[in-house]
Amino acid sequence: MDQRRVAIITGGSSGIGLEAGRQLVAAGYDVVLTARREAPLRDAAERIGARWVASDVGDPGSFTAAVADAAGPTGRIDLVVHAAGTMGGTFVRKESLDEFDRIVRTNLTSAYVVAHAALPVMPPGGRFVFVSSTSSHAPQPGRSAYSASKAGLNAFAAAMAGEVERDGIGVHVLTVGPVETPMLDDVRFPMRTLGVTEVGAAVVWLDSLAPNMRLREVQLTSVDVGPFAPEPYVPEAARQLGRTE
Numbered sequence: 001m002d003q004r005r006v007a008i009i010t011g012g013s014s015g016i017g018l019e020a021g022r023q024l025v026a027a028g029y030d031v032v033l034t035a036r037r038e039a040p041l042r043d044a045a046e047r048i049g050a051r052w053v054a055s056d057v058g059d060p061g062s063f064t065a066a067v068a069d070a071a072g073p074t075g076r077i078d079l080v081v082h083a084a085g086t087m088g089g090t091f092v093r094k095e096s097l098d099e100f101d102r103i104v105r106t107n108l109t110s111a112y113v114v115a116h117a118a119l120p121v122m123p124p125g126g127r128f129v130f131v132s133s134t135s136s137h138a139p140q141p142g143r144s145a146y147s148a149s150k151a152g153l154n155a156f157a158a159a160m161a162g163e164v165e166r167d168g169i170g171v172h173v174l175t176v177g178p179v180e181t182p183m184l185d186d187v188r189f190p191m192r193t194l195g196v197t198e199v200g201a202a203v204v205w206l207d208s209l210a211p212n213m214r215l216r217e218v219q220l221t222s223v224d225v226g227p228f229a230p231e232p233y234v235p236e237a238a239r240q241l242g243r244t245e
Contacts, residue, residue: 004028004029004030005029005030005078005079005207006029006030006032006070006071006072006074006076006077006078006079007021007024007029007030007031007032007077007078007079007080007081007207008031008032008034008066008067008070008077008079008080008081008118009021009024009031009032009033009034009080009081009083010034010035010057010080010081010082010083010084010110010114011034011035011057011082011083011084011085011131012032012033012034012035012041012044012045012050012052012083013033013035013037013040013041013043013044014035014040014044014181014182015083015179015181015182015183015196016083016131016176016179016181016196016199016200017033017035017081017083017084018033018044018048018196019196019197019199019200020081020083020199020200020203020204021033021044021045021048021050021081022048022200023200023201023203023204024079024203024204024207025048025049025050027204029079030051031048031050031051032050032051032052032053032066032069032070033045033050033051033052033053034052034053034054034055034057034063034066034070034084035054035055035084036054036055036056037054038054041054051070053065053066053069053070054066057082057084057106057110057113057114058105058106058109058110058113059113060113060116060117063113063114063117064117066117067117067118067121068121071121075121076121076122076123076126077118077121077122077126078122078123078125078126078127079126079127079128079129079207080114080115080118080122080126080127080128080129081129081131081203082110082111082114082128082129082130082131083131084106084110085106085107085131085133085183086102086103086106086107086146086183087143087146087183087186088102088103088145088146089103089142089143089144089145089146090142091141091142091144092144095144095145099145100144100145103145103146103149104145104148104149104152106149107146107149107150107152107153108149108150108152108153108156111130111153111156111157112156115128115160119164119169122169123168124167124168124169124211125168125169125211126168126169126170127169127170127171127172127206127207128157128160128169128170128171128172129172129173129174129203129206129207130153130154130156130157130171130172130173130174131174131176131199132150132153132154132157132173132174132175132176133146133150133175133176133177134175134176134177134219134221135147135150135151136150136151136153136154136175137151137175137219139151153173154173154175154217157171157172157173157216158171158173158216158217161214161216165214168211170209170211170213170214170215171216172206172215172216172217172218173216173217173218174199174202174203174206174217174218174220175217175218175219175220176194176199176219176220176221177193177194177220177221177222178191178192178193178194178222178233179193179194179195179196179199180193180194180195180196180233181196190232190233190243191232191233192222192223192224192229192230192232192233193222193230193233194220194221194222198220199220202218202220206218
């Protein structure tokens with residue numbers, strides 16, 4: 001019987017989700033990537049040697065079916081990495097309710113959908129890693145929906161952690177600063193960013209912790225000064241405005 005840990009990763013076709021999947025595959029995990037669009041998801045999974053299941057994290061039926069497929073004959077999921085998310089949004093006076101709801105559904109409601117589907121097949125020693133944002137602690141003007149959804153994600157994860165600790169299941173929030181991914185394309189100013197490699201490594205490290213350890217949240221940001229400070233990352237929108245420094 002295959003004794004590898006089974007990991008399912010949302011948002012697995014690109015960015016943090018794909019990199020976390022790549023590093024977990026290299027560490028010997030049986031990795032299943034999920035995302036909505038089948039073609040890029042299949043290509044991503046084939047590149048890193050993972051399985052894949054197309055699904056929508058906002059749709060309970062779709063994601064429950066994906067979990068069943070991922071669990072396969074072992075009947076279990078040992079690690080859930082919830083990396084799916086969206087930025088979007090604008091100032092409150094300009095934003096539509098539909099857009100606000102879309103962002104909250106993608107970033108927050110999805111956390112409930114993912115957890116509700118995975119918990120029945122997660123054994124003791126299982127673990128959730130929810131990828132959040134520093135906007136959960138320092139809300140961004142002009143990103144009210146995004147900031148609220150990430151703050152809600154942190155609170156949801158903390159509450160769930162208290163519920164499932166008695167079952168031997170760990171819950172972590174990985175709260176990250178800006179990460180150099182396409183999600184930053186419409187940001188209008190340069191910034192110092194993390195790379196997906198660092199964030200993926202943090203995911204692998206979290207799942208290496210002893211199951212008796214409680215670590216509710218890890219905050220991960222880039223340094224701004226000193227010999228290890230990266231060059232500022234210039235998003236496409238900033239470049240178009242001539243803001244390169």
